[in-house]
Amino acid sequence: MLLAPVLDEDGAPFWEYAAQGELRVQACADCGELRFPPRPCCPHCRSFSGEWVRMSGRGRIWSYVLPHPPLLPAYAAQAPYNAVVVELLEAPRIRLAGNVVAAADAPLNSVDPARLRIGAGVKVTFGRLGELAVPRWLLERP
Template identity: 65%
Template sequence: MLTPLTDTDGAPFWEHAARGELRVQVCGACAEPRFPPRPCCPRCQSFAQEWRPVSGRGRVWSYVVAHPPLLPDYAAQAPYNVVVVELEEHPRIRLVGNLVTGPGAPLGSLDPHGIRIGARVRAVFADGLPQWVLA
């Protein structure tokens, strides 16, 4: 299982994900959403921040299917997909994850031929990691 490496700015994202919540960092001064998390707003330079919930709905913006040969720890799981999901309410925010058949399903559980750019997806969680399923 993959485990996230957290830093001070991104730790709240993973804390919410561990509770099954998808949240994004938003500037406390101008309400500009930002991802990846960072200490200062790129729009107004404020250090104020909030973590607001999002619906978890989005669309596949891009994807790749990894095939062997890979790093030894991942070879047994291949082929598997890695998707970039554009959030419905914040299209400039894109999250990376895996498209699976259901919460906790293995990485290769979805036939890669069923993945399409623009496909509607929603977030699910397994062991504190966001995953995506077709909506």
Template identity: 75%
Template sequence: MADAPPSALLTPTPDDDGAPFWAYTARGELRIQACADPACAELRFPPRPCCPHCRSFDSEWRAMSGQGRIWSYVVPHPPLLPAYAAQAPYNAIVVELADAPRIRLVGNLVASADARLDSVDPDRIRIGAKVQVVFARVDGFALPRWVLERP
């Protein structure tokens, strides 16, 4: 997908805790924050300064396989923002990560990394379908999007 005009599409507003997530996506990597205390080691998303499980402030970023499954989805009618009207109907999916089932990310199911948001027919979307992360460049960010493992 070609870069859209600045501010036309929803893009992240990174904070100190989430900035590493976006730095990794810019390199084509999906990493999730984890507690660095070996007695805990729990993954957490969204990123935050303190582990909600053990209260440690030590963290690290673990590489994920980028595989997951569709946990939920919606096809908004009509588009909620004018910048998305030309791509309607599009989808928003919630993906449960294969290597971290308690971690769920929101994105779009697309035919390829550079495809439009409406590139997958909404009738083809199924809860439980296996997906793989891809990264689309939008307004200077590499946004995680998802493609079906078996299109």
């Protein structure tokens, strides 16, 4: 079994929007600052008012790693694969973890690791992981 995200009350809207094919980030309804991961209180102004703002889904690879060997047996068949941290273009302080894949439901090893570069442009897609739609990333220049 591949690792599934932990669902909690603060992050539930993130997964509901993902199921609709939308990447949304929590924002403070008072000061407007974006925050991720989702939490009940704004770290900037301490307001408990929040809303969910739609993002373009475009970003850049901020960091990546190729696990050798995979630490979890469920991932061994897909090695070598990538794990990336993506910085959103319109919100550079917001970074999401995921994988660069060739298509939404492609295997984690569907992109040649030699094609990955720090700063490479990516766009979000949503793949299925059990009942959840999870963000994955496509290279903008395939």
